[in-house]
Amino acid sequence: MSIEQALLQRSNSSCELCTNDLNLCVYAVPPVCEDSADKSVLLCDTCLSQIEAPETVDANHWRCLNDSMWSQVPVVQVMAWRMLTRLAGEGWPQDLLDILYLEEDVLAWAKLGIESDTDTDTDTDESSISDTPTLDSNGAVLQAGDTVTLIKDLDVKGAGFTAKRGTAVRNISLTSNPEHIEGRVNGVRIVLLTCYLKKSN
Ligand SMILES: [Zn+2]
Numbered sequence: 001m002s003i004e005q006a007l008l009q010r011s012n013s014s015c016e017l018c019t020n021d022l023n024l025c026v027y028a029v030p031p032v033c034e035d036s037a038d039k040s041v042l043l044c045d046t047c048l049s050q051i052e053a054p055e056t057v058d059a060n061h062w063r064c065l066n067d068s069m070w071s072q073v074p075v076v077q078v079m080a081w082r083m084l085t086r087l088a089g090e091g092w093p094q095d096l097l098d099i100l101y102l103e104e105d106v107l108a109w110a111k112l113g114i115e116s117d118t119d120t121d122t123d124t125d126e127s128s129i130s131d132t133p134t135l136d137s138n139g140a141v142l143q144a145g146d147t148v149t150l151i152k153d154l155d156v157k158g159a160g161f162t163a164k165r166g167t168a169v170r171n172i173s174l175t176s177n178p179e180h181i182e183g184r185v186n187g188v189r190i191v192l193l194t195c196y197l198k199k200s201n
Pocket residue numbers: 015016017018019020043044045046047048
């Protein structure tokens with residue numbers, strides 16, 4: 001049975017987050033180490049597009065998590081936890097997170113690749129941002145908040161996916177290393193080499 005067939009069966013042919021039954025596709029939940037139904041969810045295009053482009057998130061759409069977070073399927077729990085965490089600033093998602101209980105290993109999985117507020121990595125310490133300007137592949141100065149575009153496919157170490165050439169990364173942050181910026185790709189905050197980026201206008 002293919003992954004898609006397995007997911008269609010598991011989900012009763014509906015989006016596993018919002019139960020929409022149109023335009024469903026298989027989403028391999030990052031970090032992707034293996035292609036399997038256990039590591040994938042069936043999503044409608046509304047959920048998928050908002051997961052992949054966090055700046056387009058319509059918080060109200062995600063009220064569906066009120067139901068789907070109680071799924072017995074760990075990978076669905078992981079996606080629900082991540083979206084609730086992303087939206088926690090709205091208030092109600094934090095309330096749901098407070099009552100959502102995940103098994104320890106599921107919670108650890110959910111947290112994989114998610115930005116950590118307690119990150120002590122000196123590269124991300126804002127107080128140590130270098131005076132050397134951060135330049136893109138064309139020599140244009142990059143600033144925090146800029147949008148950049150990837151100019152080649154990049155394997156994201158640790159996260160297990162490939163960031164495709166042409167992917168726009170919005171609202172970047174600078175780091176202490178002028179050759180590195182931070183940005184969010186596939187919902188995962190990663191460090192990118194500036195030589196593989198160009199600034200978008
Ligand atoms: Zn959906």
